[in-house]
Amino acid sequence: MPSLAHAYSFDPRHGHTRESLLKVPAPTAPGDFEEFWRARYEEARAVDTAPELGPVEEERDGVRVHGVTYTSVGGVRLGGWVALPYGPVPGGAPTAGSAGPARYGFVVGHGYGGRDRPGPDLPLPLPGAAAILPCVRGMGTRGRVTGIPDTADAHVLHGIGARDTYVIGDCVADLWCAASALLTLLPELDRPEAPRLGYLGESFGGGLGALALPWDARFGAAQLTVPTFGNHPLRLTLPCTGSGEAVRAHHRAHPEVTEVLAYFDAATAATRLTVATLVAAALFDPAVPPPGQFAVYNALAGVRELQVLTAGHFAYRGMVEEIRALRAHRERFFGEHL
Template identity: 30%
Template sequence: MPLTDLSLADCRDYLPPLPVPADFDAFWLRTLEEARSRATQKPVFTEVETGLTQVRTYDVTVPGFAGQPVRGWLRMPAGAAEPLGCVVEFLGYGRGRGLAHENLLWASAGYAHLLMDTRGQGWSAAGGDTPDPDGGAPGVVPGFLTRGIESPETYYYRRLFADAVRCVDAAREHPEIDPDRIVVTGVSQGGGITLAVAGLVPGLAGVMPDVPFLCNIPRGARITGRPPYTEIAEYLKLHRDRTESVFATLSYFDAALLATRATAPALFSIAMMDDICPPSTCFTAYNGYAGPKDVRVYEFNGHEGGAEHQQREQLAWVASLFAGTAAV
């Protein structure tokens, strides 16, 4: 796969100005205040039998945006006797939480692991269990990138980002989790959600976005020929008069802009031959990230990024982070 974007040297210096809505911070403050105030129930953690002897697994329901139930799995090492550090994970586009016995890496490493389901998604191999009651009928373009795009108030990712923040809230409130040792992570769409949460939630211990989606969205929509960014281009091909208003809505949800509000230490991964999340868009987020940061660059990889190699980097980084020796 050839390079399809800027060179690595150019990417390292790439930091274009992003439009900042005048009410950007107020919009998110109000969104999260409303989400928290409309939660009429506490998160529910119900232990389930998986046949695994070294990992305890809980079926999770968290009150998310508008108090709507968001599903997930919480996995914890069996026999843990003290509050644990926790990795909260967000999923890639189209993925759902899957089955109870899957995704054992972080629990096997001795951490609590809260995996958030993705509202309305889950049509890929890992099925989902969280509906999107406010989603309405699908638009003229399949997918989620243009759903409710007429206004920031109705846009799909307003609900999804609020869900993610509420899952971090739920992890912090769990009696077996140390609220000061919470790391957020995700790949692709999950990486974009990770950066959004990093910009919206103070006091995180760490942030690990991999090949993040939803960064410098205008550039992604203009230079990428692969989904999901093509959903935006297809929408604007049909609605020729809405370009300005569409990108005005999207500016509220640009993970690269939210990253400029983040303060927690971060470990990024970026792939230079990624034709789904172009490296220049990911570097926009990395270069603008406001907290301590480091990056692993996979020069000859596409959207698969570092995969298991990046997991090895993350395991070492989280261990050193919680030990107080991480170098970022």
């Protein structure tokens, strides 16, 4: 394992090696874990998302990017972007004239900084793919909601006193509703017999994806990069610089919060996740402790692949090459499973 110089007051490896990380388990689920999440999913599927596509904001990487708004649970109207295939496709032949039918669709989750533009989420893994890039409630320039904090440390604690009010559950629903909005806009992708949706999520978006995917048969494959929310009981013992530190501080004053967190554990959810999943997990990460990331991968119940990263949420020598290798890995992975 390469040595990385840092100034943190703790070890971002938390004393682990690759071998020990591959043994980190998932916590036991509450008895009504599946019932809770299936009810949340059915509530989200009942929403009329009424997506509205805005004008083209940019054109690149084989897609035209539009603004979009859609409705999620609780009648909350959220925004984001939709990328529709058009023109030269990386690695493929140019398309003529206007955008044609999409061959694949992706829901792309974001990190705990939100997003103010599609940025590095493009290009998409497959030629001819469309995507929706939502801002979940409270996050990003198009996800602002009155009463919900827009900074990670405050957002991660919003409503944490009860499982039915915790904002993380609503953010998962925002992803389900984003998928519904994309399928409304692109009905050619709505094929229950052969799912054509993929999911991409990093950090916060990776953890949300692990919570969302076990219950949604519309997805055929996923990539979770340095996913958060894995193994909360262990995370509560590990210092970090990310949102988990705010949860740790809250837990010290309110130890009963562990009962709520048990329903929002990405590793526990992964034990029910049978969709083909690629996980990129880091050996060193000051923001999302690596044991939680690997707990998600270790728990996966279906076809799974792992790419080990030197570090997450940290700049290091060789990072550009690892990102390039991960892009190639995900293109092959989605090409095989969608």
